[in-house]
Amino acid sequence: MKKFLSKILIYISVLLIIVLGINTIYIRAERKLDLYNLGDLAGEVPDNIQICNFGSSHGQGDFNYTDLRDKYTCFNFALAAQTYLYDYKILQNYKSKIQKGVLVFIPVSYFSFLGVPETQKPDFASKNSRYYKFLPAEFIEQYDLISDIFINYFPALLPDNIRMFVERLYKPDESFFESGTDGRNAEARYKEHLVYGKFDENGKRIYNYEAVEALYKMIEELKGLKARIILITTPFIRGYNDAVKNNDPDFLREFHGIIKEIVKKTGVEYLDYSQDERYTDDYSIFVDADHLNKRGARIFTDNLIKEIFSHPSSLTTTRPAGTE
Amino acid sequence: MLFNSWQFGIFLPVVFLIYWNLPKKFSNKKWIFLLLASYYFYMSWEVKYVVLILFTTLISYFAAIFLEKTQNKTAKKLILISALVSCLGVLFVFKYFNFFSENFACFMSLFAIKLHPVTLKLILPVGISFYTFQTLSYVIDVYRGDIKPEKNFGIYAAFISFFPQLVAGPIERTKNLLPQIKSPHEFNYEQASYGLKLMAWGFFKKLCIADTLAVYVDKVFGMLIRYEGFSLILAVFFFTIQIYCDFSGYSDIARGAAKLFGIELMENFKSPYFSSSIKEFWSRWHISLSTWFRDYVYIPLGGSRVSKFRHAVNLMITFLISGLWHGANWNFLIWGGVHGLAQIIENFALKKRTKNFFRMILTFIFCMLAWTFFRAENSSEVIYIFSNMFKINGGLIKYFHDGFQIIGMGKFPLALTCLTLLILALYDYFSLDRDVIKTISSKNKFIRWSIYIALGLYIAFFSPKGVVTEFVYFQF
Numbered sequence: 069m070k071k072f073l074s075k076i077l078i079y080i081s082v083l084l085i086i087v088l089g090i091n092t093i094y095i096r097a098e099r100k101l102d103l104y105n106l107g108d109l110a111g112e113v114p115d116n117i118q119i120c121n122f123g124s125s126h127g128q129g130d131f132n133y134t135d136l137r138d139k140y141t142c143f144n145f146a147l148a149a150q151t152y153l154y155d156y157k158i159l160q161n162y163k164s165k166i167q168k169g170v171l172v173f174i175p176v177s178y179f180s181f182l183g184v185p186e187t188q189k190p191d192f193a194s195k196n197s198r199y200y201k202f203l204p205a206e207f208i209e210q211y212d213l214i215s216d217i218f219i220n221y222f223p224a225l226l227p228d229n230i231r232m233f234v235e236r237l238y239k240p241d242e243s244f245f246e247s248g249t250d251g252r253n254a255e256a257r258y259k260e261h262l263v264y265g266k267f268d269e270n271g272k273r274i275y276n277y278e279a280v281e282a283l284y285k286m287i288e289e290l291k292g293l294k295a296r297i298i299l300i301t302t303p304f305i306r307g308y309n310d311a312v313k314n315n316d317p318d319f320l321r322e323f324h325g326i327i328k329e330i331v332k333k334t335g336v337e338y339l340d341y342s343q344d345e346r347y348t349d350d351y352s353i354f355v356d357a358d359h360l361n362k363r364g365a366r367i368f369t370d371n372l373i374k375e376i377f378s379h380p381s382s383l384t385t386t387r388p389a390g391t392e
Numbered sequence: 393m394l395f396n397s398w399q400f401g402i403f404l405p406v407v408f409l410i411y412w413n414l415p416k417k418f419s420n421k422k423w424i425f426l427l428l429a430s431y432y433f434y435m436s437w438e439v440k441y442v443v444l445i446l447f448t449t450l451i452s453y454f455a456a457i458f459l460e461k462t463q464n465k466t467a468k469k470l471i472l473i474s475a476l477v478s479c480l481g482v483l484f485v486f487k488y489f490n491f492f493s494e495n496f497a498c499f500m501s502l503f504a505i506k507l508h509p510v511t512l513k514l515i516l517p518v519g520i521s522f523y524t525f526q527t528l529s530y531v532i533d534v535y536r537g538d539i540k541p542e543k544n545f546g547i548y549a550a551f552i553s554f555f556p557q558l559v560a561g562p563i564e565r566t567k568n569l570l571p572q573i574k575s576p577h578e579f580n581y582e583q584a585s586y587g588l589k590l591m592a593w594g595f596f597k598k599l600c601i602a603d604t605l606a607v608y609v610d611k612v613f614g615m616l617i618r619y620e621g622f623s624l625i626l627a628v629f630f631f632t633i634q635i636y637c638d639f640s641g642y643s644d645i646a647r648g649a650a651k652l653f654g655i656e657l658m659e660n661f662k663s664p665y666f667s668s669s670i671k672e673f674w675s676r677w678h679i680s681l682s683t684w685f686r687d688y689v690y691i692p693l694g695g696s697r698v699s700k701f702r703h704a705v706n707l708m709i710t711f712l713i714s715g716l717w718h719g720a721n722w723n724f725l726i727w728g729g730v731h732g733l734a735q736i737i738e739n740f741a742l743k744k745r746t747k748n749f750f751r752m753i754l755t756f757i758f759c760m761l762a763w764t765f766f767r768a769e770n771s772s773e774v775i776y777i778f779s780n781m782f783k784i785n786g787g788l789i790k791y792f793h794d795g796f797q798i799i800g801m802g803k804f805p806l807a808l809t810c811l812t813l814l815i816l817a818l819y820d821y822f823s824l825d826r827d828v829i830k831t832i833s834s835k836n837k838f839i840r841w842s843i844y845i846a847l848g849l850y851i852a853f854f855s856p857k858g859v860v861t862e863f864v865y866f867q868f
Contacts, residue, residue, distance in 0.1 A: 069412060069579050076588070083848045090853075190611065214398065227604070227854045231804045 087225070094224035094233065103232045104198040108144040109158075116167040117143045119373070122155040122286070123175035124148060125359055130302040131173065132365035136373060141167070146175070149195055152282040153186050157199075157207040159289055170295045171376070174286070175302055176338075177358070178312060178319070179261050181326055185278040194228060254307030257357035258315065273322075280326070287334045297336040298376070299327060303347035303368060308357035341368070393436040395645045396599060396855075403433065408652050412579050419576045423550045426573065426653065433555035434519070441517040444482055449552045451478045452527035456534040456541035472535045476528060483524045486514050491720030519559035521717060523552055525684055530566045532688055539566050547574050556649040560642050562660040562680035569657070577654030587651025589829045592847055593819070594644030599855030601812045602638035605630040608799045609767070616773055622795025624781040631767045632760040633813065636665065639678070663820035665759070668751040670734040673759060681717070685710050700740060707739070708732040718766070723774070727765040734758060808854065 102110045107128050120143040121131045127146025136142050143165075145158050155174070159166075186192060187209055196209055200219040205211045223229050268274055290297050312319055331338050347353065353364025360368055393399045407429045414422060435442050455475030462468050484492075490511045497509035530552075533539045542548040551570045557563075612619050612627035619627070643660035650657045664676035674682045693706040708729065715728020761778075768774045784791045796806060822828050832840050 069581075072579075072581050072584055075585075079844065079848070082845060083852065086845070086849060087852050190614070225852055227856065230853060231802070234804050235802065 087222075091222055091224040094229070097233065098223055098229070101233070101236050103229060103236060104201055105148060106198060106201060107147065109147065109202050113143060113162055113165050114141050115165050117141050117162075117165055117170060118167050119143075119171045120145055120166065121173035121175065122146055122150075122152075122158065123173075124150045124177065124180070126175040126177045126302045127173070129355065130175070130360045130365050130368060132362060132369050134366055135370055147198065149191075151183075151186055151276070152180070152279040152286060153209070154199065156282040156286040156289070157203065159286055161203055161207050163289065163293065166293055166295075168294050170290075170293060172290055172295045172297050173300050173372075174283070174297065176299045176327060177301065178323055178342075181275055181280055181323070182267075182273055183276045183279070184274060185276060197226075197228075254305055254357040255311045258308060258311035283330065284334070287330075287336055291334075297334075299330065299336055299338045300372075301340045301342045302358075303341045303344055303354075303360065303364075304358045305351065305354055306343075306348040309343055309348070311357075339372075341372075346371075393433055395642065395649075396595065399436065403429075404649060404652070411653055422577065423547050423573050426554065427546055427550040430550065430553040430555040430558060434553060434558055437518045437559070438515075444486075444517050444520065445523055445553060446549075448479050448482060448524060448527050449549050451475055452531050452552075453542070453545055453548050455531050457543070459531070459534050460541050468535060472531065475531045479524050479527055479531075483520055485512070486516055486520060488716075488720045489514075522561045522563055523558060525563045525681075525717075526552060529563070529684060529688060533566055539570075542566075542570060544574075554650070554655070556646040556653075556655075557657055560639070560646070561678075562643060562646065562658050563684055564657060564680065569655070572655045580654060583651050583654060586829060586833070587648040589648070589833070589844070590651065591645050591648030592844070592851070593829070594641040594646075594648060595851055595855070596812075596847055597637035597641030597644065597816065599641075599851055601816060602634045602641060603856050604805075604809065604812070604854070605634040605637075608801060609634055612799055613767055613769075613773075616776055619798060620780040621783045621785065621798075622781075622791050623798040624777050626795050626799055626801075628760055628764050628767075628777065628781070632665075632756075632763050633816070635763065635766070636661070637816065663823050665756050666752060666820060666824055667755050668748065669738055669755060670731060670758065671738055673755060674731070674735075681714070685714050689713055704736045704740065707735050711735070723765045723768055723770065726771070727762055730762045730765060734762075 098104075099110075104110070105128075118140045119133065119136065121127050123146040125146070125148040127150075128144060128148055131144050131146065133140075133142035133144065145155070145162070147154070152174075183189070186196075189195070192209075197215065197219050199208050200216050205216065218226055287297055327338055330336065341347065347360075347364070347368065350364075353360055353367060355361040355364075393403060407425075411422060411425055411429075414425060418424075431442060434445060452475055455471055458471050459468055462471060490509075493509040493511055497507040500507050530539075534541050542551070547570070551564075551566070551573045554564075554569065554573065609627050609631045612623060613631075616624075640661035647657045647659070658680055660678060660680050662676040662679065664673050667673040667676055690706055690710040693709060694702055695706060696703050698706065711728040711732030712725060713728070715724045715726070715731075718724040718727070764774050764777055768777065785794075801809075819828055822831070832843055835843075
């Protein structure tokens, strides 16, 4: 019995030493490579934020404050595939860091209001894990202590992390938001968006009321900060807009109908750049049909801020159809 | 308490340490501790269902006692039937009532009689099919005079509820397990060490193969209409491997855990995908269940010592019941029927077979296609899969490439899957004529420790964390 137990002990000790060694190396590499694609959230969140944005990949990729950081304290709270539910949670967690009167952009994309609630999404677990990195337990959906321990202290033991790590090492220079597009993927990109959760088996739209409700709550919370809130649809290439119009003629009308209602109820502003011809045909500034690349994001953000600060009245010129 | 949960990670070492450190005066009564541990284990799933296992245990215990005391044949038959009806009745209510009720209503509607089927909202108690069958075999064996009934209720209850095999088998026979529960045990280093290695191999199969493949399988079967071509073949192939690794992994963990307590459980899987015929497959797959059906259904029906037609009927009945044992669903019934039909064709239409690679592949493909019935929700899903799996849009390379892409399997997961499948195939291949664990244990220290560490590291790094997945066979 003693021999048996001592051998188990030796085995576990050897295993632990190797595992902890690899884990330590991994943690260092993880910080360096930003494996969770946390963007600005990978670092410190500054105090007194004056300009910020929330949102999904359209927020994370299309807003680049590099040229504005000298003048303003800016921050990008967006993460790829992030819904308004987590935008709201992030806002609640960091509102003490946001200055009163802040300028806030909340991207509204064609599929922002569609899909199933957060926890019913097929990739919920993998997407949810990144929030363990920077949000406290009370803001995490279906919080689980074991997951927390693994994600924050033993990340090398998560198979998905090893995969991401290997893939990042394998393709070190291929950062998603740095490449360009030839504009030929617009139709395919549109079809990618017709994935599980946005349409039911009969092709009928499923609205994510949880997300809409979270957006309202978020607006309320921001109003408490006396924020200037701007809902914004970022630029898409012409082919993408055409694909949406051709495949689903009623869609844009319904989409704008929802925004019209939000604008009416809350009094927030709305800017629609989805079909702005300064961007729609310049493929060199897009990474794919609906995301700007890093250069495009800098150009777009600079233009946007200039327009807002120099011509406040221009805000009312790009209202969605029917809100005039 | 799942085998792959942290609760079990605490439970097993604690029970192990207490079991082997019980005072010497308890050396003949260790079963009491096993009984307590087993009931605690079972109650950790759902406390109230302990009533069911207790009921089934009591019924079968007293039935066996009465069977021994009664000499009258009619009375014996009556006791046997009463015990079978009582034990199977519980199983029927929880597992089959809704199925039969709905299908009866459906059948009556053919005669323009509209019935609203009565359905029960009951959760299937975990392990009910397994322990019910164990009690049935006990009562039948006593009735046949093959075994003497156990007089001590506690020992009998420990035999029925022995925790490593309680929730998903192997379905043990009284002759094998009961004497082991009764007899005093001395700690055996070799046995315990073998048990741990077997458990590690079982965890590898469950966590690193079955659970990894389950992600792709669930994705495709969850929204079939979005998939076509090679992705459907991949999903069916992955399920074929998943269900094997899931169930045989569970069996290995169960057998390994039992060995830690000095108890040997029967082998439940013997490299089934290396079979050259369906008959051979069933002699290697879920052996405890297939031998159960052989001994208590097939042979009593007449087995093969009857006319060819009757033999075929016996085979079909056995496989249909086996299919239904897996679940109250037409798909399981068809799955059983397909296997039964294949055995009938093998027995009567094909020449005697010798083992060769080509036949092995054919058998594997047959099993793989048959698993489609098992995994699909209904027959229209099966039809969809079979009619779309060979849909080629633009060349073979694109067909294969799209298959991997559409299920979202990148190069790294693919490489890992290939590696694990290769390890699995090698292990099973060598298991055909030797005990792989013993072979590894006989190698020099450096080689065997390297293998143990590598296996431990693979499980540590590549098993899912934070998500505890159930074993597929728990639903049966």
